[in-house]
Amino acid sequence: MAEIEIPYNSTNHPDTGVYNAKLGIWLFLASEVLFFGALFSSYILLRVGAGGTAGDWPLGADLLNVPLATFNTVVLISSSMTMVMSWASLKSGNFDAFQRYFGATIGLALLFLLVKGLEYYAEIFHQRYPSTSTFLATYYTMTGIHALHIIFGVAVNAYHFVSAKRLYAEEPERFTNRIEVAGLYWHFVDLVWIFLFPVLYLL
Amino acid sequence: MEHDVTKTVRLYMAVFGGLLALTIVTVWAASWETATGLGVVLALLIASTKGTLVAGFFMHLFSDRFPLIARVLVFSAVFFVVMVVLVFLGFVDSFGANRAPIGG
Amino acid sequence: MGELQATHAAAHEAHGDHAESFIRKYVFSTDHKVIGVQYGVTALVFLAVGFFLVLLMRWQLAYPEQPMPLLGGLFGNRMTDAGVMTPEFYNQLGAMHGTIMVFLGVVPLAVGAFGNYLVPLQVGAPDMAFPKLNMASYWLYFLGGIIMLASFFLPEGSARSGWTSYPPLAVLEPGGQTWWLIGMVLLINSSLLGSVNIIVTIVQLRAPGLQFMRLPFLVWAQLVTSFLLLLAFPPLEVAGFMQLLDRVAGTSFFMPTGLVVDGQAVAFSGGGNALLWQHLFWFLAHPEVYVLILPAMGIVGEIVANNTRKPLWGYKTLIYSVLFLGGMSFIVWAHHMFLTGMGTAISTFFQLTTMIISVPSIIILTVLIISLWGASIRFSTPMLFALAFIPMFGIGGLTGLPLGLSVADIHLHDTYYVIGHFHFVVAPGTLMALFAGIYYWYPKVTGRRMNDTLGRWHFWPTLIGLNGVFLPMFLVGMAGVSRRLYDGGTTYAHAQDVLWLNEVSTVASWLLAAAQVVFVINFFLSLRNGKKVEDNPWQATTLEWATTSPPLGHGNFASPVTVHRGPYEYSVPEASNDFSPQHQEST
Numbered sequence: 001m002a003e004i005e006i007p008y009n010s011t012n013h014p015d016t017g018v019y020n021a022k023l024g025i026w027l028f029l030a031s032e033v034l035f036f037g038a039l040f041s042s043y044i045l046l047r048v049g050a051g052g053t054a055g056d057w058p059l060g061a062d063l064l065n066v067p068l069a070t071f072n073t074v075v076l077i078s079s080s081m082t083m084v085m086s087w088a089s090l091k092s093g094n095f096d097a098f099q100r101y102f103g104a105t106i107g108l109a110l111l112f113l114l115v116k117g118l119e120y121y122a123e124i125f126h127q128r129y130p131s132t133s134t135f136l137a138t139y140y141t142m143t144g145i146h147a148l149h150i151i152f153g154v155a156v157n158a159y160h161f162v163s164a165k166r167l168y169a170e171e172p173e174r175f176t177n178r179i180e181v182a183g184l185y186w187h188f189v190d191l192v193w194i195f196l197f198p199v200l201y202l203l
Numbered sequence: 204m205e206h207d208v209t210k211t212v213r214l215y216m217a218v219f220g221g222l223l224a225l226t227i228v229t230v231w232a233a234s235w236e237t238a239t240g241l242g243v244v245l246a247l248l249i250a251s252t253k254g255t256l257v258a259g260f261f262m263h264l265f266s267d268r269f270p271l272i273a274r275v276l277v278f279s280a281v282f283f284v285v286m287v288v289l290v291f292l293g294f295v296d297s298f299g300a301n302r303a304p305i306g307g
Numbered sequence: 308m309g310e311l312q313a314t315h316a317a318a319h320e321a322h323g324d325h326a327e328s329f330i331r332k333y334v335f336s337t338d339h340k341v342i343g344v345q346y347g348v349t350a351l352v353f354l355a356v357g358f359f360l361v362l363l364m365r366w367q368l369a370y371p372e373q374p375m376p377l378l379g380g381l382f383g384n385r386m387t388d389a390g391v392m393t394p395e396f397y398n399q400l401g402a403m404h405g406t407i408m409v410f411l412g413v414v415p416l417a418v419g420a421f422g423n424y425l426v427p428l429q430v431g432a433p434d435m436a437f438p439k440l441n442m443a444s445y446w447l448y449f450l451g452g453i454i455m456l457a458s459f460f461l462p463e464g465s466a467r468s469g470w471t472s473y474p475p476l477a478v479l480e481p482g483g484q485t486w487w488l489i490g491m492v493l494l495i496n497s498s499l500l501g502s503v504n505i506i507v508t509i510v511q512l513r514a515p516g517l518q519f520m521r522l523p524f525l526v527w528a529q530l531v532t533s534f535l536l537l538l539a540f541p542p543l544e545v546a547g548f549m550q551l552l553d554r555v556a557g558t559s560f561f562m563p564t565g566l567v568v569d570g571q572a573v574a575f576s577g578g579g580n581a582l583l584w585q586h587l588f589w590f591l592a593h594p595e596v597y598v599l600i601l602p603a604m605g606i607v608g609e610i611v612a613n614n615t616r617k618p619l620w621g622y623k624t625l626i627y628s629v630l631f632l633g634g635m636s637f638i639v640w641a642h643h644m645f646l647t648g649m650g651t652a653i654s655t656f657f658q659l660t661t662m663i664i665s666v667p668s669i670i671i672l673t674v675l676i677i678s679l680w681g682a683s684i685r686f687s688t689p690m691l692f693a694l695a696f697i698p699m700f701g702i703g704g705l706t707g708l709p710l711g712l713s714v715a716d717i718h719l720h721d722t723y724y725v726i727g728h729f730h731f732v733v734a735p736g737t738l739m740a741l742f743a744g745i746y747y748w749y750p751k752v753t754g755r756r757m758n759d760t761l762g763r764w765h766f767w768p769t770l771i772g773l774n775g776v777f778l779p780m781f782l783v784g785m786a787g788v789s790r791r792l793y794d795g796g797t798t799y800a801h802a803q804d805v806l807w808l809n810e811v812s813t814v815a816s817w818l819l820a821a822a823q824v825v826f827v828i829n830f831f832l833s834l835r836n837g838k839k840v841e842d843n844p845w846q847a848t849t850l851e852w853a854t855t856s857p858p859l860g861h862g863n864f865a866s867p868v869t870v871h872r873g874p875y876e877y878s879v880p881e882a883s884n885d886f887s888p889q890h891q892e893s894t
Contacts, residue, residue, distance in 0.1 A: 004433050004862045008511050017269045020436040020511050026272045027503045027537060030279035035541035037283035038590075042549065042560065042583055044287065045294055049580045056578070066230065073226050081219040084261045088211055131557030134578035141552060141560075187261045194253045197226075198246040202233035271510065282538050282637050289653075290586045293641055296650030 010174035025181045029188050036192050039142055043199065046134050058135050060201040063128060065119055069201045072115045073193065079108035080190040083183045090176045095168060102161055102179070105186070109154045116147055139200050146196060149189045156182055218260045225253050335446075337438035338861040342445050343424030344752060347745075350416035353452060354738075357407035358823070360400045362816060367392050368795035369813035385464070394793045398467035399483070401791060403455070405470025406487065409595065410494050411452045413733060416741055417602035418498070418536070419448065422505050422529045425748065428851035429523050431514025431868040431890075434861065436507040444500035451493035458483030458490070469791065471592070474561035474584050478553045479568060488551045495544045502533035514850065514890075516870035520626075521889070523849045523874040524612075524619065527626050528605030531633040532598050539594035539637065546587035553579075560584075582647055589640035597636045599733055600700070601629060603740035604671055607693045610747050611675055613847045614690035615682035616885050618875040621674040628667035628674075635664040645713040646720050654713050661711035668704050672697060687845075688762030692743030695770050699739055703731030706781065721791075724784025727777050735773040742769070742826070750844045754857045755837030761829040768822035775815025779808035846886045849874055853890045 008020050016023065050056035060066075086101035123136075130140040160167070160175075160182060167175040229249040233242065259265040264273075333341060366375050374390025386396040427435055435441045458465040463482025466472065477484050509530050513522070522530075549560040557575065561584045564577030612619045619625065641649060641657045649657075675697055684690065706728045709715035719725060742765075749757050786805045788796040795809045796802030843852040854864050868890045876887040 006434060006436060006438070006512070007432070013511050016271050016510060017267075018271065018511075020507050023271065023510060024437060024503050024507045026275055027506055028499070030275050031499060031503075031537045031541050033276075033279040033283055034286070034538050035545060037286060038542035038545040038587055041287045041290055041542075042545065042587070045290060045580060045583055046560070046578070048291075048294065050578055061233070070226065070230050074223060077219065077222045077226065080257060080261055081215060081222075084215055085212070088215065129557075130552060131559070131576060133576050134559055137552065137556075137558035137560060137576075140556075141549065141558070145548065184262055187257050190261075191254050191257045194257065195250050198229055198233070198250050202229065202246055203243055278534070279538055285638055286542065286590055289638065289641070289656075290583075290590075292656075293586065293644070293649055293653050294582070296653040297648045 021181045025184050073197050075108050075112045076190050076193050079105045083186045087179050087183050106157050218256050337442050339423050339427050339435045343420050346415050347420030354412040357404050360404040364400050365813040365816045369810040371794040397793045399465045402466045402469050429526050431850045432512035435504045437504050440500045444497045447493050447497035451490045454490035458486035474581050488547045491547050495540045498536045502536040505533040514868045514870050521873045524608035525605030528601040531629050532601045535594040535598050539591045542587045543591035589643045593640040594636040599737050603737040606740045606744040607696050610689050610693040611678050612875040614685040616877045617682050620678040625674050628670045632667045642711050645716045689743045689747035691766045692739045696739045699735035703736050722784035723780040726790050727780030730777045750840040751856050757833040758829050765825045772815050772819030776812045779811045783808050848886050848888045
């Protein structure tokens, strides 16, 4: 009796229409909304508190690399697309296509982190540190916390990528659900970046 | 949705195309309309549209509607708005707020 | 579940034996009952630690500048000076007392222990929805707690800026504040995992026939509590990150421009806002008050129904009140900040919401009182504690009203009145309910009853002691004596008339300590010598009593249970017994 059977672990509950992990991840994402919400809220207050004149709050484009960030936005959106495609492939039973798309998702995420690292490197090279100004502090904190989310996502996805064959062979239904849950998290991280990009770089 | 895979794939590709297009629009818009009221509104509008696309299609909020999940999200959205608005109001409506409140 | 085992084998090392080792069964267990007990024991230890810290403080408040008896030499030169505690040490004790009691004691006991142990049983589930996350939640909590405690042993000592950690002070203080923040982030993640788990368990794993309106009140309370933890904690995590960066990376999120300390400008770029921390902190910390109180109300509801042998009067009213309370608790937070220079419009808003939120609390108390009406009450030990909860929480709640109105708050803010108010809510309130819960479910967990005589010897001194400690604080506070004064106000003219009350509080705290010794003795003696009980010793109706006491191993119920009726069908006319358990088909 090592493990016990938890109801609705891989099947949908007749009343709620979801399996446990799907409800769980959505609850987690709900708390993430408040988490990033607090970050954006702090951003607004610090910016308003800075007086609103250009001198107090620099334009992101003057300090940050907009082309690189635009490229990164495209990378992240693409990884979101490959993520949803990998899930759709599993749904239609095409395991090979799943592996290709899923591998691409992880690869794109790593590319995103690499570009982000280059951006940080350039900022630090120009002696713009978190302690330099409140704008830079906000920038480093928001993008840094977002990057931590990316790293966590990569770790989860890498685990599933490595053990995909075994997990899929054992319980295809459950594995498809796991990929859906991982996908929901991944899309959310993408969604956060969609807001971070204009707020920090363009406004 | 598994009965019509090609249709789903086409939908995802269309959403992907839309997201790419909006990314370009937002960068282009920012290049001529920066840091003004209109620019902020425009950028946030575009970002919200993109966010809706991701949440609605990639995260399936449009296709599989579960009242339960919707309710949870409404809760967190409401509390998010409450947090932003009330904190902001507390900030604006404070003694000596013209420049910065006490301690700020 | 071969697949899960395989995952385990992959996740852990290559130990292949399938018999559960002691470590897997009792230390890194995924069984919610074991985790619940782990939470409970750890939280009780932390409560004892937090209480010990405050006993030290109370000595200093009653007898300032006098060496501590017995303990004076224990703390060395860093914390004491010839047996007298240093002001720095006093501040550390104060900050850590609050932190430990709230985040490591009461919440883990109320939600971690009672929620974990009882929710799956009361909804008829084999375990929590995510057993491994559950285990992770406990160990994150444990680690966070260890980090908090360990900070006392840093060269500079622990956090010392109050449990609220207001910047700029908290940013500029040396020492344990960084550890405090790291510990806090771990605790927040722990409670996040726990709350997701509890919500999914309640929503997805209810036994057939157990509709929402048949759930025991405690389960409802835990559900709302979990939502509060889920949605209110993230902003504090963000704020914690930002304060951490202010401390270690030199950012200025909370550091205003032009700050001067000791005649010298501080080395921060400035441009930050100290009030931002307060907003984010209280956005969590006010819902946190309801996290502290709702499970307690749930426990009292269960015990009142069982010991009055009647259904709770106004079950639906209770539930709607709890839901309303939960929602409202998100929009009252700035009543902690009336003295920060908020304008009249916004403070009017927060006064209004604060007055409104008192209504459902009063309704809940009224429901509990009316439930007593006309009953032939069984004055068991748990019932004594539950009954004491009602007026004690009433005092705590009603004394909060003047603090919710800015006119009165301007006088009372940060005085001992505030200390008296919220301690009445949490100590004579919540703690009494938690003790009631421990006495009530002890037979469920251990199969034995706690000694009733010792229970009464625990109850009466505790009740008298708690009132003796906290009632004088209202008077001290109304005289205008501030909290967090190292000498209890000795140097202030306006405090002279009420200084003797400090001594009353301190003596009462000794009585309180003595009473807890009785509890500890009872707790351990009863493990061996307590009277053995049958499966349903209290003749209760809810599902946790549908299995054996203590429950079977992992899995809880021998066969799946089906629910046929509401939670509190006591004294149903025509029924053969005065209680009709939820899982019984015929009365």
